[in-house]
Amino acid sequence: MSWTGDACNTKVNLEAPENICAGLMTLTAQQSFLLFGTNVSLFIYYVLHRFRDSWSVLCLVTWICIVELFTTATHVSLLFEQLSSSGDKTLLFAWTANTIPLITVSLSLPVQLFLIRRVNELSESHVLTGLLGLLSLFSAVMSFGTTRIALAYEWPAAICNLGIAASLFWYLTNDKDITLDLCLRIATECAIPVALFYIGNIVFATALPPTGWRGFFEFNMSRMYSATFFATLNAQAPKEAPDLDKDAFEALIEKRVASGExxxxxxxxxxxxxxxxxxxxxxxxxxxxxxxxxxxxxxxxxxxxxxxxxxxxxx
CATH class of the missing domain: 1.20.5 (Single alpha-helices involved in coiled-coils or other helix-helix interfaces)
Structure with a gap:
């Protein structure tokens, strides 16, 4: 079984091309730990600034922290199982392999909905918002069947990420307040790498022979979503507006719409x-x-x- 094998099968075939590259697995885990350190730095920056965010945003911050810690434990466990196999051909109860899609979606769904809400506040287009929301929800639902339908959750998520990035980039070209411009620019710059990670994983899984390089993209997509979320929140603290809450953000949007300057x-x-x-x-x-x-x-x-x-x- 590879990383998208049968979810009901509790054994992982270590002779699969994805599972025999210990060097690639180590490199992937190191990249995951590096991104985890980056996310911790972003979280500390967020805590020190004491933003007056709503309770829903604070709950989302708590949820992302919990999932990040669980993801780190998962990657450590998978790396340990990989390097300590001692020539065995199978590993029993390889829960780490089948939880990767669920971990990714547990972060991609709330972060995508968070950015879609920003797009809705700027565009006021219910059609665009509904389409992006359906893609995100469809990706979350298909993550439970990904182990039977390979990459079923990644296609809609990649399209949703590209749609969010394109929408934010479109509104960046219009006139707006400098603080709002910074928030949207950070969100756009973070959404594009996430989409590229999805595309890289899809290409390595479908168009190329099976190699361990696929995990280089698949393992770290959840980290990219966390970095996107925290970087977007931390963009609320420019010198012009150190404390930007929900009401202030909506006021900036109204100011942008009312002013043609x-x-x-x-x-x-x-x-x-x-x-x-x-x-x-x-x-x-x-x-x-x-x-x-x-x-x-x-x-x-x-x-x-x-x-x-x-x-x-x-x-």
Whole structure:
């Protein structure tokens, strides 16, 4: 059985091409642990900033942390079983292999719905939101049958990720507030790598001979979703708005819709105001300098009169 074998079968054939590459398995596990460290750093950044998020977002943060810890334990167990097989041909109760699709979907579904909600708030298109939501839900349902229908959950998830990335990129081209622009740019930049990981896994599983490189993509897709979620939340803390909650985010959206002013126009206005302020300051400094010069000239003139008077009396 490979990583998409029969879910009812509790044995894994170690002679399968996916399971004989200990070096690739080790490299895959190391990449997973590296991404886990990145996600921990993002989580610490999120905790230290104490964002005033809603209870639903806080519950999602807690859920992602729990799944991340379980994923790490799963990868450690699978790596240990792989490297300590001692020449055995089968491993009994290889639960780690069959839980990979479920772990991935347990993170992909809430994160995709989180980003789809952002797309809905920007586009106000129920058709686009419904289509992306159906793809995400279909991927979650098919994850339970993935062990019988190979890659059944990855195709709709990949299409959903590309749809989210394309939608966010489309709205990034419109005029918007700089804080909202940062949030959406981070979400777009994170959604694209997740889609590429899905595509890489599908290509290695279908178009190429079975190799251990498939696990390099499949093992770490859940990590990419966690990184996407935390990076999007941490984008709420630019210098202009350190505490951005749900109400503030909706206010930014309303401001973006109501205002037709672009970022270039805002920068031009700020630069013009700065230039006018600089001219005013320079003018005030010139006036102060002129008054000082006048005062100095009056003092010199009075001193000259005093000296002249003294000279006259001496004569």
């Amino acid at each position: 672009s970022e270039e126009e805002k920068r031009y206005k700020l630069s013009s105001e700065a230039s006018m302020l600089e001219l005013k300051v320079v003018g005030q400094l010139d006036n102060v300098g002129y008054l000082e010069d006048s005062a100095n000239s009056d003092d010199c003139h009075s001193q000259f009169l005093d000296f002249s008077t003294i000279g006259v009396w001496n004569l």
